[in-house]
Amino acid sequence: MAYSQRRRGDLVFYYQPGTHTIWHVAIYLGHNRVIESWPPCVMVAPISNNQRNVIAGIKRPFI
Template sequence: MSTSSCDDPNEAGVPLPAGFAGSFIAAGRTQLGKPYVWGGGSYSGPSGIGSDGRGPGFDCSGLVLYAAYQASNGKFRLPHYSGAQITFGHQIAWDDKRPGDLVFFTRPGASAPHHVAIYLGGNRILQAPHTGDNVRFGTIAEFAGEVLTVRRLGG
């Protein structure tokens, strides 16, 4: 299991944003500690068993589709693939990102992102990173050198 993480930004009394963004983050946070499972996650919660035998759990896009569905009371039914999720919402300039936005990570030269996470503010993210890890807090710095795209689902 990875030891890379960051503190919960809301434990220190930092309030969640209002509206969809706050509900989106809160829904994702309910899954902290669940195992990473490739292809895992549904609108109702964790699913599947990973190649490491752990589960049920989430992959990155499964966590995002779950949190968006829960936060929107079923309005947002995102697909289970980061390369398709990047087409939803509105593109946001990097300097205009806010907590509750999606951050997509694309390796240089690739045509589609390989990872998506929920932005928390202060360059912190909530993510389901990879096999052997769990849903956890992380930082943008974990993806240094990658192309970053920000999308906003709600208002």
Template sequence: MGLSDDDWNNLGAYVSPIQVDENSTKKDCIETMISRAYDYLGTEYIVGASGKPGQGVDCSGLVMQALYAAGINPSPVNVIRHSQPGYEYESRNLFNSKKFKKISYKNRKRGDLIFYSNSNGVIIHIAIYLGNDKVIESWPNKVVVWPIKNSHRSRIAGVRRVFN
């Protein structure tokens, strides 16, 4: 795929530095999470990756890096496990995490996590809601801002709130 050995090692070992502190408000944390996701705009989509901006990331990897920057550790979901065979699609585990509050689609807010399913109801994708029916996501072939529903995926399985 044109990646060096160093790139492959870092695609599953990088953790975004925390960019908030104990004085940060909920709004600060949400904006930090979204800002960190924006750092990845245009970054190549690579399944199982969660590297540095510009290096390679998939949908779960993008969300994990945004969460880390906002001071949220989604453990047991983490970047090292995510890079291992069988854990490439951590969106399913994030969907089921007790760390995030279940929210109805109609009550979604900026900073919520949007989960998508396939026709069988299996969770296959995750994005960060920006407001105004837009999300930031890593979807083949790169990180983009798109409408929450579009021709590539429209089956929303649920919404989870990171910051209550």
């Protein structure tokens, strides 16, 4: 699915630039925000930041 077609509830997959290995998944909330778990907490954050800025793709899990 195209990044521009993302909708609330979509899964956002991030990959490691050097290896192209998926290393993190978040749930898109809309307005360029995701909810994610980084132990020891769950947080709402921008879809992209310094720690996770390479998005591998967006997937709508329930269609």
